[in-house]
Amino acid sequence: MREFDYRRALDVPGAVALLDAVPHARYLGGGTNLVDLMKAGVERPERLVDVRELPLDRIEPSPDGGLLIGATVTNSDLAAHPEVRRRYPALSQAVLAGASGQLRNMATVGGNLLQRTRCAYFTDLTRPCNKRIPDSGCSARTGEHHNHAILGASAHCVATHPSDMAVALAALDAVVSYQTADRPGELALADFYLPVGSTPHRETALPPGALITGVTLPAAPVATVSRYRKVRERASYAFAIGSVAAALDVQDGVVRDVRLALGAVASRPWRARTAERALLGRPADAAEFAAAADAELAAAEPLRDNAYKVTLVRNLIVAVLTELTEESAR
Template sequence: MRGFDYQRAHDVSGALALLDADPEARFLGGGTNLVDLMKAGVERPVRLVDVRELPLAQVELPQGGGLRIGATVTNSDLAAHPEVRRRYPALAQAVLAGASGQLRNMATVGGNLLQRTRCAYFTDVTKACNKRIPGSGCPAIEGEHRNHAILGASGHCVAVHPSDMGVALTAFDAVVSYQTADGPGELPFSDFYVPVGDSPHRETALPPGALITGVTLPPAPVAAHSRYRKVRERASYAFAIGSIAAALDVHDGVVGDVRLAFGAVASRPWRAREAERLLTGAPADAESFAAAADAELAAAKPLPHNAYKVDLIRNLVVAVLTELTEEAVR
């Protein structure tokens, strides 16, 4: 691993000033992804600016509802917070599914949003990768792609985003707050991750030098009746091969409100808006759930070895929405 300088910031303005003085510097939260990439030679910052001591480690309850989550809140503290578990249970479940206890104790909310793909071609500097070296190619398309994207991919990259937390935040219309030297800004989660297109190396819409300061979840009564389900290749800690964050409101057997987002199927958490549209006002039954899933997955373009994900996600939609419906009528 290449040598680097290390500095600890104690306030937001100080952190931004340190990064502004050295464009090759990187902010460091828990380091659970960045440090691994530095060891592999994928990331080569000349300086790390430690932001863990910034005053951004609170989960706040805005007066009008929802939640405001500071960027340096650890994953463990987020999952254990009673109001997160009560108001957005799928978010707590997603965080608990996302890593081992040791990693959750270190990882931060802001860092989780910026974690990078675990595609083996990306993390191996001896291989070509458009995400790592633009224009070098995407060997996964013809090579090992069993766990890669079926939605929203391109001929330049078929890697998937690894975050579990991000799937739940996508379902609940989270908004990312950030700060730059020019002042504060916000990005709705729907715009935070950039479609892969022909520039897979550009992953978020954050402006240069931006520091994530928090995430806001707007009030969403339906979110109190939600669930996150993750499928992985082994029962112990592993990245998803498919996942779903779902919330459902049912009255008299009819869907009143529904939220759906998928994980491990695209370069960013995938909001299933077509499925939501078809389900709103439809009967809350397996037939409607399957039809909505099929409509959403009609855009899927699987590769030879990952077509199983289409059936996997379809089955997850039906199973999780059926469970939420049964709970609602008890």
């Protein structure tokens, strides 16, 4: 690991100033992703600004009846919070599915949103990777890609976003708050992650030097009947090969409201808006769920070895929505 400067910030303006003072600096939360990338030589910051002591570690009601989640709240505290479990169960389930207990104790909400892909070529400095070195090429397209993107990819990158938490936040219409040297700002999670396009190294719409300060979950009655389901290649401590976060409101056998997001299928959490539109006002049954899933996945462009994800995700959508329908009927 290369030598770097380390500073601990005690307030938000101080953290932003410490980062702005050095050209190549990074904020450090739990370090569960960044430190690994530093060891691999992918990240080479000149300064780390430790933000764990900032007063951003609370979960509290928002003015509109939702929840405000501070950026330094640990994943363990987020998953265990009574209001998260009661009002947004899919979020608690997603966080618990995301890593080992030891990692959840360290990882923060802000850091989770900014974790980078687990594509093996991204961390292999001997192989081309457009996300690591722009315009160098994408080794995954013709290499090992069985767990890569089927939606929203491009000729420049087929990597997937690794976060489970972000998939649930996408389904729940979360809003990310941040602070720059000039002003505070907000980004809907739907706008937070950039399409991969020809610039896969540009992953978020955050302004340069911005510090994530929190996430707001809007009040949403539909979210109380929600679920996160993850499929992985081993029983624990593995990244998804496909996942679904869903919330469903069924009245008299008809879908009145639905939220649906997919994980491990794109470079960002994939909000399944085509499927949502197809379901609104329709009967809540397996045939309709399958038709909506097919409409969403019609845009899929699988590679040589990952076409299985189309069937896997289709079946996941049907299964999770069916379970939520049965839960609503109790």
